[in-house]
Amino acid sequence: MRYFPLLLAGLFRKKTRTVLTLLSVLVAFVLFGLLQAVTLAFESGADTADAKRLLTTARYSIIEPLPMAYLRRIEQVPGVVGVASADWFGAKYQNESNAFPVFAVDPRRYLDMYPEFTIAPEERARFVATRTGAVAGRRLVDRYGWRLGQRLPIASEIHPKTDGSMTWEFELVGILDAEDPAVRGNTDVVLISAAYFDEARQFGRGKTGWYIVRIADAGQARASAATIDRLFANSPDETRTQPEKEFAVGFAKQIGDIGALVTRILLAVFFTILILTGNTMAQSIRERIPELAILKTLGFSDRTVTALVLAEAFALILGGGAIGMGAATALMPAVNRSTGGRFPPLFVSPDTWLLALVVAVALALAIGLPPALRVARLKIVDALAGHR
């Protein structure tokens, strides 16, 4: 603390330069916070995947249906402790732009598969008991202003009813939510009863989209998946079973490798910051060589003067970084409002803060070490005589 005035004096010797440098670091970390949140949103499926859950789809395409009869056979596989089916409904609500996933599921089995989802016990019971019942994610409910007990007219793009109508009507009987903000993005769905759906649809009866399989031992995931796929090998409906995480990563990559894209953008941003701030820092130290030589003359050790220079770099980068990350966190509610809930919820996770700290420390070292070492090597008599 006793050197704090010296640190401030060094930093604010040229206020405009310091403020502009701080701003550039701040903007870089705002960008970091926002882009990491986007990556997290895209990868949330993979990050929140349960290692004991497998996904069984048709071998060549997820859009190919599988027989519902597979459920009982998968249940017989050693190590499997639960199976649920789900089918893609293809929904639109009110108009073309209001699209969200609707899955036809066995209510009890499906909700058992996802203990990370929260639903009130009485709503869950009503969902199980009501054939035309539906439960919806909290964010969807909020976005459309739905109320429990309300009739939801939802059009399917794929499945006509037996009477030829594409509009289905469900009763909202429950609301899905999650404690973990990363999981909450996965609740942007409407679940309907597969029994009612299968009975009322015009075609595709007796088939479902995919199976969710719970196993007892995550270490046996590969073996269990292989056993399941062997069951249906050489049949008209061969399967492909993968751990849920693998499935989620593959699904996200169909849009593009968001993680790699974001990493490249951030590398460019931080490389620019490294060059700009490093140059500014070096220039600032060059200008202060006589002053630093005086400190050494007065008895400040090489280590102390070096630490002072490094502390300036750390103060600039960590200060700018902390404000930037704080700003990114503060911006999230506004960003989430602007997406109208059509995007998974964006948030700055504790892991992102930790990563920001690691990046900031690395940047500060890269920027501060070269001038600090130069100052450490500085010979007092040369510096005072003007030979630098």
Place this chain on the structure above:
Amino acid sequence: MSALVEIRGVTKVYRRGGESIEALHGVDLDIGRGEFVALMGPSGSGKTTLLNLIGGLDRPTAGSLTVDAQRIDQLGGGALARWRAASVGFVFQFYNLLPVLSAQRNVELPLLLTDFPAAERRRRALIALTLVGLRDRARHRPRELSGGQEQRVAIARAIVSDPLLLVCDEPTGDLDRATAAEVLGLLQTLNREHGKTIVMVTHDPKAAEYAGRRIHLDKGTLTAGSEAA
């Protein structure tokens, strides 16, 4: 008078671009405790080099340098820095104050290396500023002071940690005659009334008259010494 500084056979060779320059050649010199010595000589005579060695800013190429019974030529970098902090006050021609710090903060700088709490550092800095007649300029930054005032702040910084020795490199070289006389008078007071040992480099004979002894150097060798009248 016992010797505070004992210099024996000191040689200093600089290497610049592959060329060796002998700045000092076998210098022997004693400076007594409480003496005010002026080192004089033409440019390039080695007087600043000798002053830098006495102040522990540089090391001799050969010979020994003892200050207050301590062989400072044998101290490592960290120990030498600690020795400078405890034992030497420096006054330079161009004051060398930190421009972003107030006069008081500049004077406090050497005390940052001590265990004194902030309040004690402040108190001592204000005493030093009072001693040089600048108590009322404590909050001013160097650019708000005249050259003479800046040099007096530098002297306050040099004496604030109560060092054994003051080394002054052309302390009046950047001042007009009247201001120079004030600064030299102040150094003389510190020497006579506070017993400070002062070694001052100057090529101004008028400035040298304030010293008790004048030592002449030429081409890196002591040529003559004279006592003040």
